[in-house]
Amino acid sequence: MNFTEFAAPDFDLVMTLNSGQVFHWQRARAGFVGTIGQYAIYAEQDDVLKVRFGGTPKPTRGTRVLPRIVAHYFALDHPLADICHSFPDDAVMNDARDFCRGLRIIRQPKWECLATFICSSMKQVAHIRQISLALRRCFGEQRTIDDRMVYTFPAPQRIARASEKQLGQCKLGYRAKNLRATAQLLTSGDSDLEAWSALPDTELGQKLCALPGVGPKIANCVMLFAYERLRAFPIDVWIERVLRQQYFARRKKITTRQLREFSQTYFGEHGGYAQQYLFHHARMNGRNGSAPSRSSGARSSLRKTG
DNA sequence: CTCCAGGGATGAT
DNA sequence: ATCATCCATGGA
Numbered sequence: 547m548n549f550t551e552f553a554a555p556d557f558d559l560v561m562t563l564n565s566g567q568v569f570h571w572q573r574a575r576a577g578f579v580g581t582i583g584q585y586a587i588y589a590e591q592d593d594v595l596k597v598r599f600g601g602t603p604k605p606t607r608g609t610r611v612l613p614r615i616v617a618h619y620f621a622l623d624h625p626l627a628d629i630c631h632s633f634p635d636d637a638v639m640n641d642a643r644d645f646c647r648g649l650r651i652i653r654q655p656k657w658e659c660l661a662t663f664i665c666s667s668m669k670q671v672a673h674i675r676q677i678s679l680a681l682r683r684c685f686g687e688q689r690t691i692d693d694r695m696v697y698t699f700p701a702p703q704r705i706a707r708a709s710e711k712q713l714g715q716c717k718l719g720y721r722a723k724n725l726r727a728t729a730q731l732l733t734s735g736d737s738d739l740e741a742w743s744a745l746p747d748t749e750l751g752q753k754l755c756a757l758p759g760v761g762p763k764i765a766n767c768v769m770l771f772a773y774e775r776l777r778a779f780p781i782d783v784w785i786e787r788v789l790r791q792q793y794f795a796r797r798k799k800i801t802t803r804q805l806r807e808f809s810q811t812y813f814g815e816h817g818g819y820a821q822q823y824l825f826h827h828a829r830m831n832g833r834n835g836s837a838p839s840r841s842s843g844a845r846s847s848l849r850k851t852g
Numbered sequence: 853c854t855c856c857a858g859g860g861a862t863g864a865t
Numbered sequence: 866a867t868c869a870t871c872c873a874t875g876g877a
Binding site: 666667668669670673720721724758759760761762763764782783 | 871873875
């Protein structure tokens with residue numbers, strides 16, 4: 547009933563939404579409810595990707611462009627076979643690639659992505675989901691899709707004028723002042739996320755890192771998930787474990803700087819995709835990364851490190 | 853370079 | 866019911 551259908555080969559909706567890149571989609575019926583920008587969406591997948599739009603006001607005027615918005619958001623145009631083919635050919639990467647078949651790096655709205663990742667620091671995925679949903683419930687606009695309520699992500703202006711206390715009630719802790727300060731920089735016009743799209747990777751990273759609460763890790767997440775910089779390689783504790791244990795198993799003193807240089811060169815032009823596959827594979831399979839687990843131990847498969 | 857604040861879910865005892 | 870563990874940034 548009323549589905550818009552997409553042929554979506556090489557796309558796995560569940561894995562994509564559960565891979566730690568986006569935090570607001572919630573299970574409903576046979577799929578998920580969430581928002582894409584201002585639109586409330588229900589999405590499920592069997593043979594094809596099926597999407598239903600909801601919400602008030604009803605999307606009558608833009609009906610024809612809505613499918614484009616969905617296809618763009620889920621990055622159905624990414625040449626996944628080519629991307630996977632560009633990964634380095636080593637045992638660790640091959641395992642991750644097989645495991646993550648159909649996982650896509652989606653295109654998130656810039657502010658929503660930045661704000662969510664500012665809130666993600668020192669938090670685990672379960673926490674981030676709660677913070678994201680609390681912010682939306684508190685400050686966003688309510689939409690309905692089928693019988694479910696979802697909330698849009700609040701604009702920077704809304705966050706900027708929220709009180710510390712209100713923000714604190716969303717369980718942000720010390721992140722509240724960073725989020726608010728960043729929102730104020732954006733509303734004042736001192737920083738312009740859209741204009742930064744034109745910047746090369748390095749400059750974009752510097753602009754992002756200058757925002758309160760944004761360091762290298764979060765900057766790289768935002769570059770990868772909102773700016774389509776598919777080389778961006780966020781290094782969190784999971785990825786750091788993978789790199790140290792799988793790629794530098796024999797060496798002792800490897801600095802963060804060295805890991806960063808290695809990740810920028812070794813994983814190639816779609817390093818961000820490689821990172822996401824390694825991250826999701828590690829999170830789903832390794833309890834802490836200390837387990838040798840099945841199939842071959844950690845063999846250091848280094849080629850061309852520098 | 854090192855040290856440490858920060859806090860709530862999660863899993864182990 | 867306690868207890869340990871997980872986590873990124875920024876400032877001392």
